[in-house]
Amino acid sequence: MNRDRGFSYVELMIAIVLGGLLMVGMDGIFATLAGAWRETRVTANRHEAARLALDDMRRAVAAAPRLVVPLADDPATAFDESLRSETVGGGGTALLAVALDPGIDRDGDGFADTDNDKDGRIDEDWPADANGDGGNGILGLDDDGDGTADIPPSAVRDDDESGNAGAAHNDEDALNGIDDDGDGGIDEDSGADMNGDGAPGVAGVDDDADGAVDEGAAADDDEDGTSDEDWLDTVVFYLAGSTLVRRTPVPWDTNASGTVTGADYVESVLAEDVTFFSVQRVGASATPLVRIVLRLGGTSGDPVEVAVSVRVGSAP
Numbered sequence: 001m002n003r004d005r006g007f008s009y010v011e012l013m014i015a016i017v018l019g020g021l022l023m024v025g026m027d028g029i030f031a032t033l034a035g036a037w038r039e040t041r042v043t044a045n046r047h048e049a050a051r052l053a054l055d056d057m058r059r060a061v062a063a064a065p066r067l068v069v070p071l072a073d074d075p076a077t078a079f080d081e082s083l084r085s086e087t088v089g090g091g092g093t094a095l096l097a098v099a100l101d102p103g104i105d106r107d108g109d110g111f112a113d114t115d116n117d118k119d120g121r122i123d124e125d126w127p128a129d130a131n132g133d134g135g136n137g138i139l140g141l142d143d144d145g146d147g148t149a150d151i152p153p154s155a156v157r158d159d160d161e162s163g164n165a166g167a168a169h170n171d172e173d174a175l176n177g178i179d180d181d182g183d184g185g186i187d188e189d190s191g192a193d194m195n196g197d198g199a200p201g202v203a204g205v206d207d208d209a210d211g212a213v214d215e216g217a218a219a220d221d222d223e224d225g226t227s228d229e230d231w232l233d234t235v236v237f238y239l240a241g242s243t244l245v246r247r248t249p250v251p252w253d254t255n256a257s258g259t260v261t262g263a264d265y266v267e268s269v270l271a272e273d274v275t276f277f278s279v280q281r282v283g284a285s286a287t288p289l290v291r292i293v294l295r296l297g298g299t300s301g302d303p304v305e306v307a308v309s310v311r312v313g314s315a316p
Contacts (some may be wrong), residue, residue, distance in 0.1 A: 006048055007042040026300055029041060042301030046273070050296045050306045053244055053271040057096060057292055058308050060235050062315035063097035064285040065123070069233050071160055072185035072281055081144050081184075085293075086277035088242045093142045094277040097290065098312065099123065100233040106250055113251045114233040116260070125221040125230040129156040132231030132262030137161045139263055159189040161200070171196075179284070186284050192219035192228055231262045237270070237279075244271040244294070273298045276305075287312040 061067070072079040086092030098115045102122045111118045116132075117125070129135075136158050136192075137143030138149040143161040153169060162183060172181040172198030173189040174281030181189070190196065200220040201207030208223040218226035236247040247267050254264040276295035281288050291313050297303035 001054065039301050044296070045068040046296045046298065046301055047304040047306075049271050050294055050304050052296050054292060054306045054308055056246065056270055057237055057294075058310045059315070060101065060237075061098055061290050061292075061310045062097075063101035063103065063310055064235070064312050065102060067097075067281060067288060067312045068097050068099065068101045068188075068232070069097035069138065069141075069236075070281040071144055071188060072183070072284040074144075074162070074185070076183065077144075077146070079145055082281040083278070084145055084280075086239055086276070087238065088275050093145045093147065094239055094279060095138075095141060095143070095145070095236050095281040096237040096259050096290070097138055097141075098142075100249055101234050105198065107252060109251075113249065116227045116231060116233070117224070119222070119224060119230075121222065121230070123230060123232050125224070125226075125228060126192070126194055126232055127219075127228035128157045128190075129231045129262075130190060131234050132215070132228075134261070134263055136235060138236055141236065151311060157191070159184065160245060162189065184284055187286060192221075194221045233262065239274060239277055240273065244274050244277060245270055246270050271296060275303065 008096065009012065035257060061315070070084045073080050073082040074232045084093060084095045087137065102112050102114050104113050105111065105254050106113050109118075112122055114122045131138060133139040134151070134156060134173035136155050137160065142148055142149040146161070157170035160183070162181070171189060171191030173183070173185065173187060174180060175187045175190045175194045178187060179186050197203040198218055199214045200216045200218055201214070201223045204213060206213045210223070214221055216225060217227050222230070233249040235249070237244055238247070245267050249265045251260060252264065253260050254266060255262070273293070273296050274294065275297040278293040280291040282291065283289060289309055291307070291309045293305065295303060295305040
């Protein structure tokens with residue numbers, strides 16, 4: 001019997017057809033596996049981006065001498081100032097603002113960037129517009145979460161945006177550890193005389209140790225002969241559409257005004273495809289606990305959510 005006759009034509013055709021069908025099936029499997037791998041990579045990259053952005057905010061809060069926004073909840077308003085959340089496409093006014101880390105020296109001149117007058121001390125002589133940026137609160141942003149920003153522009157002394165142009169809302173909460181205006185917050189809207197005692201620096205005290213007491217103007221909080229020259233440098237995190245942006249004050253003239261003020265800053269993108277951003281203040285003091293939630297999504301991959309709780313000024 002001849003066992004070496006090979007395949008018949010019909011058998012060969014059947015083998016080819018079956019092989020083709022197998023290859024088609026394998027192509028489908030490979031395509032499915034490749035698609036699943038791409039989705040996994042997209043999700044992993046998204047998670048990494050979310051973690052990096054959250055860690056940037058965590059470090060800024062931990063290194064900050066004080067929290068600027070969110071404000072403490074004001075019982076007299078219909079909204080909660082202490083919770084700032086925003087769902088992209090669904091509304092909200094998420095915002096996080098903290099005082100700049102006093103250890104940063106971007107221009108390498110040997111003085112902290114937040115030491116505006118380069119006297120070795122930081123944030124010791126605020127103007128009535130505490131940030132020195134020409135805005136009502138933080139320039140161009142909604143400090144109290146009521147849906148308006150810098151309104152009216154002339155009332156730049158209303159640092160917590162607690163009212164309109166009325167003088168009663170300007171400089172009504174001095175830096176004295178007391179809730180002077182009864183809005184639930186402490187020390188969030190001081191005047192040029194920061195502690196509101198009517199004297200340069202602390203009344204009856206030789207603030208600059210030069211042998212003289214209460215010399216100069218009441219607005220000269222550090223008694224150095226110049227008023228309002230060391231403002232509150234503020235780092236801000238906010239959403240522009242679905243993009244999380246960081247605004248950082250810098251000690252050089254970015255807006256070509258000819259002088260360096262609180263309106264000089266740089267902005268950088270921390271994360272794209274943000275779908276939800278939330279910041280909650282727990283406590284009324286200047287150094288409370290802050291709860292941050294960040295969610296990223298997109299057309300492919302799974303959405304990811306990261307969160308952290310950190311106390312202001314907790315960095316060693």
